[in-house]
Amino acid sequence: GESVGLHLPTLSVQEGDNSIINCAYSNSASDYFIWYKQESGKGPQFIIDIRSNMDKRQGQRVTVLLNKTVKHLSLQIAATQPGDSAVYFCAEKRMNTGFQKLVFGTGTRLLVSP
Amino acid sequence: DGGITQSPKYLFRKEGQNVTLSCEQNLNHDAMYWYRQDPGQGLRLIYYSQIVNDFQKGDIAEGYSVSREKKESFPLTVTSAQKNPTAFYLCASCSLIEAGGYTFGSGTRLTVV
Numbered sequence: 470g471e472s473v474g475l476h477l478p479t480l481s482v483q484e485g486d487n488s489i490i491n492c493a494y495s496n497s498a499s500d501y502f503i504w505y506k507q508e509s510g511k512g513p514q515f516i517i518d519i520r521s522n523m524d525k526r527q528g529q530r531v532t533v534l535l536n537k538t539v540k541h542l543s544l545q546i547a548a549t550q551p552g553d554s555a556v557y558f559c560a561e562k563r564m565n566t567g568f569q570k571l572v573f574g575t576g577t578r579l580l581v582s583p
Numbered sequence: 584d585g586g587i588t589q590s591p592k593y594l595f596r597k598e599g600q601n602v603t604l605s606c607e608q609n610l611n612h613d614a615m616y617w618y619r620q621d622p623g624q625g626l627r628l629i630y631y632s633q634i635v636n637d638f639q640k641g642d643i644a645e646g647y648s649v650s651r652e653k654k655e656s657f658p659l660t661v662t663s664a665q666k667n668p669t670a671f672y673l674c675a676s677c678s679l680i681e682a683g684g685y686t687f688g689s690g691t692r693l694t695v696v
Binding site: 558562574 | 625677692
């Protein structure tokens with residue numbers, strides 16, 4: 470749902486582990502989903518996206534899984550590196566409407582220790 | 584290179600002052616957005632605009648104002664009515680006809696002194 474200023478949950482992993490960041494979305498009509506990475510003091514950067522007609526999409530070291538039945542999105546990062554430490558946001562969007570607005574999740578802070 | 588530019592990177596405001604944050608994009612995007620981010624928290628929508636000379640309030644518009652006189656520009660004014668303006672402000676843009684998410688600027692950190 471809408472980000473409402475809640476403090477971020479944190480996921481701590483060791484370098485080399487696989488990370489899984491989860492997100493529950495709110496609108497069953499949403500048909501486009503994005504994961505963003507935000508490093509400290511910077512703007513969010515696009516990582517990967519997925520449309521609702523897919524349930525899995527892979528990028529370089531990242532995989533996004535979409536479960537529309539339970540309105541759940543996850544981001545998997547393989548062989549996590551210290552440079553992956555950041556806050557990760559999911560976002561949902563309804564395409565093909567006259568109203569285009571991303572709705573952001575609350576975010577998860579990923580901490581990678583060497 | 585196409586992108587979205589926010590300025591200044593750091594801004595200090597005295598109590599009772601209005602300040603304006605700049606956001607310019609050369610991506611030919613139709614829609615532009617302003618978000619506020621408090622430390623350790625998520626993004627909250629202040630205002631957005633989908634076409635020139637039109638804009639809509641977001642979830643926390645009180646104490647802020649915007650204008651959209653040009654497609655490329657969407658400045659945000661933080662007025663003296665905003666009681667707690669210290670935050671990180673992010674501008675974003677997107678196309679309304681192409682699939683894709685937002686492109687974000689690098690942010691402006693506003694501090695009240």
